[in-house]
Amino acid sequence: MGVAAIPPAASSLSPSGWARAESSQLLLPPLPPGRGCVLCRHQSGILALASLQQGQRSHQQLTGNHPCRKQFSRMDCLCEANTSFALDLWKKLSENDSRKNLFYSPISISSALAMVFLGAQGDTAAQMVQALQLHKAKDVHPGFQSLISEINKPDTKYLLRIANRLFGEKSYSFNTGFLDSCNKFYLSELEQVDFQQEYEAARGQINSWVEGKTDGKIQNLLGQGTLDSLTKLVLVNAIYFKGNWADQFKKDLTKEMPFRINKNQTKPVQMMFRNGKYPMTHIGEQQIKIIELPYEDKELSMIVMLPDEINDDSTGLEKMLWWNHCPKKNYGKLERELTYEKFADWTNPEMMNTKEVELFLPRFKLEESYDLKPFLTSLGMHDAFDMGKSDLSGMSDRNDLVLSKVVHKAFVDVSEEGTEAAAATAAVMKFRCASVPRVMADHPFLFFIRHNKTRNILFCGRFCSP
Incomplete structure (x- = not known):
């Protein structure tokens, strides 16, 4: 300033x-x-x-x-x-x-x-x-x-x-x-x-x-x-x-794969892969997977929010919410409806189960x-x-x-080694982690880099296109 x-x-x-x-x-x-x-x-x-x-x-x-x-x-x-x-x-x-x-x-x-x-x-x-x-x-x-x-x-x-x-x-x-x-x-x-x-x-x-x-x-x-x-x-x-x-991706497993910008358009991306255990959850009504990727010491983490699927020409991030089955009051796009309370609840460790998953994440x-x-x-x-x-x-x-x-x-x-950066409600509690053996981030997603001890978000991002 x-x-x-x-x-x-x-x-x-x-x-x-x-x-x-x-x-x-x-x-x-x-x-x-x-x-x-x-x-x-x-x-x-x-x-x-x-x-x-x-x-x-x-x-x-x-x-x-x-x-x-x-x-x-x-x-x-x-x-x-x-x-x-x-x-x-x-x-x-x-x-x-x-x-x-x-x-x-x-x-x-x-x-x-x-x-x-x-x-x-x-x-x-x-x-x-x-x-x-x-x-x-x-x-x-x-x-x-x-x-x-x-x-x-x-x-x-x-x-x-x-x-x-x-x-x-x-x-x-x-x-x-x-x-x-x-x-x-x-x-x-x-x-x-x-x-x-x-x-x-x-x-x-x-x-x-x-x-x-x-x-x-x-x-x-x-x-x-x-x-x-x-x-x-x-x-x-x-x-x-x-x-x-905390657990690095192996470079020899990274391969070119299509990234779906929307339902009808794709671009090539270098897709990293790792089979390992990660804290994750699935918010059923919002149809999104949330997975936490810790860094060494586990004092910092990347939180990825990934829509289950793309249903139209949009990115999938415009998916409609249906909070408490009350469409008139709480009807809007995922990003527009994201609040501190929802973010805190969705990423609460009590909402997550550590599961072994096949994780596909773009290098970007x-x-x-x-x-x-x-x-x-x-x-x-x-x-x-x-x-x-x-x-x-x-x-x-x-x-x-x-x-x-x-x-x-x-x-x-x-990248495979790690990251470099220079830059809600009680109703959700019932949506415990469902069995999701594969997390395929081959379409637009949100990501946050969080400081664990203070719970402050250091960086916010949205990856829509390679």
Whole structure:
């Protein structure tokens, strides 16, 4: 995000054969006379969630005012807020075209926007609370602080890192309290640059930082013309994930097979195969299989949601739901009806049985870029982008900053070794895992990379076409 001029910032990582990360950036242009500053920010991140049960057990074992209990309580609430926002954004990104590939890091976007929220006041702050679902969280910034600490945990068999950086105009005065809070909660230090005279050089400096944090997977995050002499601040968030599957696919079993884009059209894809035991379930009324593919250490997992079949010219993801046999109230497309409650229930370990299955999964890479401004405004975040209404006075006493742009870029590479990424209800409980000996992901599916302990989604994706 950017304040006081139009800056960009964001980055992600992603190497091949792993789950990758995303990046997003927010830009703020200068306001009219008397309010002339712009803030720009960029972020990238990866989400990976696995065992929901582990975090719940830890929470249940803690009592009273134990500091760890407070930490898990904060992260539980933040998980609900982040997941709700992730799915709200998913629906907005899918409105114009539900048949295209999709990949982004909601944790990257929400953490970058949370830094902007640090400096928001009045209606601007209230609208951000609603758009980001932060009313479901308590102690938002300490919650992100705990989450970042968990994500950056050392001595793991996978590589998962999240980083933040402020790039500020060297001649502009930012509130010390804002800078201190960014550093305290988001480990984001201020790096002074010369946007006024050397904004193109500053753009190169920011892009280099992003590229370095994402192991070269996110390049040229800020395109030419993104920044200008009015740019005052660029907030950057980069998240990178690289991990091997707990049980890898054998490369010699990967073969070319047809991937059914819809009932009448196919494209060739390199299809991986493995016969092994995986947690999975089948949601009968929705006719979807859900399977969990853990990474090494089982602290991160990929969750795949696969429709049973394609029945028409659609992708199969437009399948109609029939919740509680009440079509008038709850009738809609699978993705439109996906909520935090349903996602939590469907992926709950108690809903899954570990079964031996024949798993067919495409080897694929996705790289997606988004200008998130129209999607955020459609979620109700209007004033932050409005020169006449923006109130980011927490960043500067001059109150002359406005958000101009939010850019996000993400990359994922799924292969035999693993993944690299630089970017509901009680009624369901009865749909226990049916006997499904084969999972054939040869048609469009949804996938999520989840961090098990905190249950936060690091990355969201939809694979519709090779």
